[in-house]
Amino acid sequence: MTILKPLAGAMLALGLLGAAHAADKIAVDLVLTRATLIDVAGGKAVKGKSVVLRGDTIVAVVDDRQLSGYAAKKTIRLPGKYLMPGLWDTHVHFGGGPALIEENKHLLALYLANGITAVRDCSGDLPDTVLAWRGQIQAGQLEGPTIFTSGAKLEGYKPLWKGTIEVGTPEEVSKALDGLQAQKVDFVKITENTLKPEIYLEALRQARERGMRTSGHIPVQLTLAQMFDAGLGTVEHQSYLLRSSTPKEAELTAQVAAGTLTGKEAMKQSLQTYDEAAARASFRYMAAKGTAVVPTLSVSRVVAYLDRDDHSHDPALQYIGKGLRATYDWRVQRAAQDNAEAIAQRKAVFEKSASLLPLLAQEGVSIIAGTDAGFLNSYDYPGQALHDEIGLYVQYGLTPVQALQTAVINGPRFLGHLDRYGSLEAGKVADLLVLDANPLQDIAATRKIRTVVSRGQVYDRARLDRMLADTKAWVAAQ
Secondary structure (H helix, E strand, C coil): CCCHHHHHHHHHHHHHHHHHHHHHCEEEEEEEECCEEEECCCCEEECCEEEEEECCEEEEEEEHHHHHHEEEEEEEECCCCEEEECEEEEEECCCCCHHHHHHHHCHHHHHHHCCEEEEEECCCCCHHHHHHHHHHHHCCCCCCCEEEECCCEEECCCCCCCCEEECCCHHHHHHHHHHHHHCCCCCEEECCCCCCHHHHHHHHHHHHHHCCCEEECCCCCCCHHHHHHCCCCEEECHHHHHHHCCCCHHHHHHHHHHCCCCHHHHHHHHHHCCCHHHHHHHHHHHHHHCCEEECCHHHHHHHHCCCCCCCCCCHHHHHCCHHHHHHCHHHHHHHHCCCHHHHHHHHHHHHHHHHCHHHHHHCCCCECCCCCECCCCCCCCCCHHHHHHHHHHHHCCCCHHHHHHHHHCHHHHHHCCCCCCCCCCCCCECCEEEECCCCCCCHHHHHCEEEEEECCEEEEHHHHHHHHHHHHHHHHCC
């Protein structure tokens, strides 16, 4: 007994000492360690660092040797893997009418399964539904990427598209913006099919006064410089920039506004009179005014080459509901009516538009990755399209680093959220990708997804595969 008492006392002391050391450690939920970190802003691969998460937030990025200071509920070791921020697709659509709400909802899983942790909804015809999803995802009640949305878009009277707020006077613009602000939309989307040019400019003016970000198409009656001067935040679809890539832009725009020239003929003449010096001058002005571009090359390429490429057996179709697949038909049918001259024209527009990418980058324009994926846009598959998009950026002249920046940094910057997204740093949202290969060396590595972390929730490869299988089975059962 006399021997056991000191021994018991020593063991108690050691236990208390161990408990004291454990109490000194910082409690966290998850540690991701032994991966190579991808610094997208700097274009560097960083070894010897670990990422520490609590809840939906990165709380620290530390040297591996400092991990002893943390008590993690779970540690995931990732030797040979690459860890980077999640990808953003900043031009998507949900729509097709109330009958297709459930089909659209199933697209959310496709985004996550493809490493897209945030999307910017550029208005479809289900604005209230998307606003509801935004809140449910943020509250953890619905699985899907973080949604930033414009709500209903602004258009003129008798618009071509549903899901719009019709405006034709400054007073109606003001009322529309009041409603959008009440819904706490993330930006304002404006399209030009029936909207009077002067009301478009008025909408931009009023939105800027309210501090609301704007995004839109370019009316044929206005020059690009007029739109930049009015404060347009992003040009949606890069092909619009061909109009300012000719010394004849002002002349052609005036003729279209006067009704003496069609928009199609003006585009044809823009291509014929393309001038790199004019393009660069326009892009420098665009950058100086702070207007960005969302290229949407993936869908543009699909449409341009519909005469050549058969998409009817694309594997990705297995994940798209039959109602959404049916919405693809209108573009296909319209393209099928093109004669040889029209087919050559649409290919020329795509190729010249895509070739502008390096010029835009060199002149300082912010390029933001977006795909136009969703209803109506044929074979532009949610989730997969973003990888196609940034692959095209590299194909047409950007570096892999620049392409990654378009899909990781530039979207959050436009929306004013770089304090929470865009890098692996303390205080940022825990939206992460674990890849099997280095995307700084090969942009196709973004497709080699091992794990997705969305707001701190871990989706390993098995869980991602189950999500895809469940979506495929749901579609097959329709």
